[in-house]
Amino acid sequence: MDKSIFDITFQNTDTVSKIVVGLERISEAFRALLWEYAKTIGLSPIQIQILIFVAYHKEHLCTVSHLAKEFNLTKPTISDAVKALEKKGMISKHKTLVDSRSYFIVLTGEGKKTVSATEHFANPIRTQVAQFDQEKQESLLSTINTLIYKLNRTSILSVQRTCFGCKFYQKNKEDHYCNLIKTTLSNKDIRLDCPEFEESA
Structure with a gap:
């Protein structure tokens, strides 16, 4: 049976395990920074991520189905986040020409303001990486x-x-x-x- 990468004794002798655990720690830093911004503006982390994604991607990618794949979440989870953002006046839904039952998401003026206030949440990580040659x-x-x-x-x-x-x-x-x-x-x-x-x- 393979040793666990979280077994400290094994981890300290295995370079691959150290890399994987290191990536986990970096992902924790990313999540912590995102949560910090989320708390200050009363949104969930996934709601912030949806707003930022919609701001910079083409409309055919800004559907519930694609967002679920993008963030590895279920459609109901994304749908709930989208409903909450619509209720807060940050996004609007535009029906697609292909299927009247489906829609893509567009930012409102309020949504754009929120993106401007939150899109730099990962800059502390960028600052550290920028110091590498x-x-x-x-x-x-x-x-x-x-x-x-x-x-x-x-x-x-x-x-x-x-x-x-x-x-x-x-x-x-x-x-x-x-x-x-x-x-x-x-x-x-x-x-x-x-x-x-x-x-x-």
Whole structure:
């Protein structure tokens, strides 16, 4: 039977376990910062995340179905959060042309103000990462991109929009290439969330 990564004796002798536990600690920092902002404005963390997501993504991604996949939550959970945001006057629902029963979410003026007040909640983490030299930043970005892609391919993450999973992405020996913009990409050019992303077959 495999040893648990949370077994301290084993963890201290296993590099992979240390990395996984380290990622857990970083996710805790992210959640703690988000909760801190949520408490000050009377919203839940997922409501803040929905508002920020809607602010920066195309309307076809701003539906209850997609948001449930995006945040790995159930449709009823997202639907409840959306209803609460609508009640607070922060979003409005627009029916889709394809199906009159479905709708996409749009920010109101109040919603945009809330995004402006909350969207920088993760800046304390950014500040620390910004202190790494360029080589470390690019190495970390490459590792994160690859990990997200692999977690998606094993169905642990429902959604990913990294270059590695896009139909326009091509690997030429050591180089990355985007067939949409016809450009060679460096490691730092690889995107985590590309607006032109189309999933590869």
